[in-house]
Amino acid sequence: MHNLEINGVKIPFIFEENNDFPIVILRLVFRNCGRSYDEIAGLAKMFSRVLNEGVDDNFFKELEFKAINLEASSGFESLELSLTCLREHFEFALKHLQNLLLNPRFEEKILEKLKINALGELASKNSDFDYLAKNLLNKSVFENEEFQTPNDGDEKSIKELSLKNLENFYKKNINLSNLIVILGGNLSEEKSHMLLNDLLSKFEKGSKNSQKQYGFCKKIKDELLIKKESEQAYIYFATPFFAKFGDRDLYLAKIALFILGQGGFGSRIMEEIRVKRGLAYSAYAMLDMNASFSRIFGYLQTKNESAKEAKKIVKEVFENFLNEGVSEEELIQAKNFLIGSTPLRYESLSKRLSMAYSEYYQGLEFGFFKQELKLIEKVELQELNSYIKKHGELLNLCFASVVNEA
CATH class of the missing domain: 3.30.830.10 (Metalloenzyme, LuxS/M16 peptidase-like)
Known part of the structure; x- marks a missing residue:
């Protein structure tokens, strides 16, 4: 590089x-x-x-x-x-x-x-x-x-x-x-x-475009789009996340979001929405960080008559996550997956080039993602839960749904 x-x-x-x-x-x-x-x-x-x-x-x-x-x-x-x-x-x-x-x-x-x-x-x-x-x-x-x-x-x-x-x-x-x-x-x-x-060599030098920054709205919103032909409720949600590339503790966010909703089966969102209540086939919440904006972004699909209940449960999951933190078992499982799955992210030339570009894009040193695994491995439960409690903005959940009735 x-x-x-x-x-x-x-x-x-x-x-x-x-x-x-x-x-x-x-x-x-x-x-x-x-x-x-x-x-x-x-x-x-x-x-x-x-x-x-x-x-x-x-x-x-x-x-x-x-x-x-x-x-x-x-x-x-x-x-x-x-x-x-x-x-x-x-x-x-x-x-x-x-x-x-x-x-x-x-x-x-x-x-x-x-x-x-x-x-x-x-x-x-x-x-x-x-x-x-x-x-x-x-x-x-x-x-x-x-x-x-x-x-x-x-x-x-x-x-x-x-x-x-x-x-x-x-x-x-x-x-x-x-x-x-x-x-x-x-x-x-x-x-x-x-x-x-x-x-x-034949291309113009030109001038470099400056990086834009966008802020999340300050009001909590719950928008509905009524479509009579919709047989399901399509629910998207997001919260602001006050972090940026280069933060020394960003690896803690990766662990936290894996546990909250990015880890598929076993994640809080999936367990509460699908496993315990059977309200959706799939539900997730993921860290969506870019140079221009940062947020937590999620999705689920459920029956129209279950839409309000599903949104209520998502809010409860976020509140519990912020207030109670995660368990030792959840931390161990998240560490094992994030560390154990790393070879898959480097198994092909195209994947390795993409990882290297991501490091450049985020302003990191070449090879940082592999070094970060050592930090993840050493994370203690109290350290992670303290980090989660700092992010009270997680409760500012906004929803946007397509349903066939209000």
Whole structure:
């Protein structure tokens, strides 16, 4: 994990040479240019759709013939291109990737086709009650404009998008200053430097977008969306969580949330909602930390007539967790899982690269997650329960539900 220097810009570079298989994995991540930076809702997503059209009708046919996988995607914070191929085709793939990034297909007929596709997908999602409930939650707990529509945008914003918007997005965001490179596979670091320099040397330096921060709403909310055709209640919930990347005691949050709701069977939420009362097939609560916001996020699905009871139980679980803490047995089980499952998180090249990127993203030293296991192993019950009691914000639960009756 170090820097590439191209055109006077230091680009974070995560690399692993691995000769187990003759493959190469490349990820180009453009930070701080996802949905949260859209001038019009859905702009970043539409740009990623444009990239997935190639530069002409033969672009992806040529890649598929050599079993090269290339895909663009966008999230709330960033936009990413992922490339996977055999080592023998890597240089061929890089030439196509460079051509794509230098010559996006800004054509009116392409944009109109993509708008129709996006509107069609949006229409189908309007009958996806999970999707609707999750969006309702985001709109409720984050009052910023960026959360009022999903990554794809809404019908109005999609129709509003123009080629000019896409071109401005491209000029502002797709540059060396916003870029992070993740590369691994069957090639040497020296060779990778040479190939990446050839790939990126033609790109603009640009300017780095600043990191945004979002705060959780201060009011406790319980929003309902009535859908008569819904046969179940789709319940999403969230609380603020006052923590940030780099906190020395963040490993305690990972243990606590595993016990509360992230650990599947045996977690508090699952035990109370499913095992004891049979109200839902699945229920969870997880730590959702990002550079731009932090929260605890959860979900369950139950019968419409059981929705109020289920929400009441979730509140009781959170209250008991804060007031009573966890047991010695729960702590031991959580430690055993978090430590014992670690090898699975590093078993493939793609997983190791993702873990290394997560460490960079969180501002941590390379290899920190493995060092953190020693801290987890030494955690005492009193230490963990004291940490939990400090987070009284856990009781500020907000709900958003899709049900067929109030």
